[in-house]
Amino acid sequence: MKEDPKLEQNKQEKALSLLSRSLLTGFIGGVIWSTLGVFLYYFNFSEVAPRSFVLRSWNTAAWTSSWLGDVVSIVMIGIISVAVAFVYYGVLKKIRIMWMGAAYGAILWLIVFYVLQPIFTNISKLTDMNLYTIVSTVCLYIIYGTFIGYSISYDYHDTVMKENQERKSEKSDV
Known part of the structure; x- marks a missing residue:
């Protein structure tokens, strides 16, 4: 029995491109790890909440210190994480080792807490932060960088391997 290509169940969905999947990974990673950052703040592992960076630096309205400020900050960090x-x-997508993602996260931490610190006027200087905040945020950024880096690199190498297998099977069919 021949399948009718016009029927809905016989149509195949087009897969997202590698870049689209990478950007989606960035958004999801930003949402997940900034949510964890909110929990670190609420449980006093960190003096710095995600809203301190993306909202409180330029907006001091009362709502930015509430749960709504946390939710808006999480979404904004997800969007920034796409970049x-x-x-x-x-x-770095071609680098397959997990440690590159961890190093990427550590570099991001240095950029945010050291280089961009003058922009975030409501955040204490690095030398004024307590050790718990420094350790917690460094670990959070390293885990975030590992998530982003390893997910993108794995997806890249998996896609390349599938394309190579398809090319080999096409050549063997000819």
């Missing part, structure tokens, strides 16, 4: 994933995709 972070795009940079990793463009520069």
Whole structure:
């Protein structure tokens, strides 16, 4: 029995491109790890909440210190994280080791807490932060970088391997 290509059940969905999947990974990573950052703040592992960076630096309205500020911050960090994933995709996607993602996260931490610190006026200087905050945020950024880096690199290498297998099977069929 021949399948009718016009029927809905016989149509195949087009897969997302590697870049689209990488950007989606960035958004999801930003949402997950900034949510964990909110929990670190609420349970006093960190003096710094994600809203301190993306909202409280430029907006001091009362709602920015509430749960709504946390939710808006989480979404904003997810959007910013798309750019972070795009940079990793463009520069480091071919590097397959997990440690590159961890190093990427550590570099992001240095950029946010040291280089960009003058922009975030409501955040204490690095020398004024307690050790718990430094250790917690460094670990959070390393885990975030590992998530972004390893997910993108794994997806890249998996896609390349599938394409190579398809090319080999096409050549063997001819």
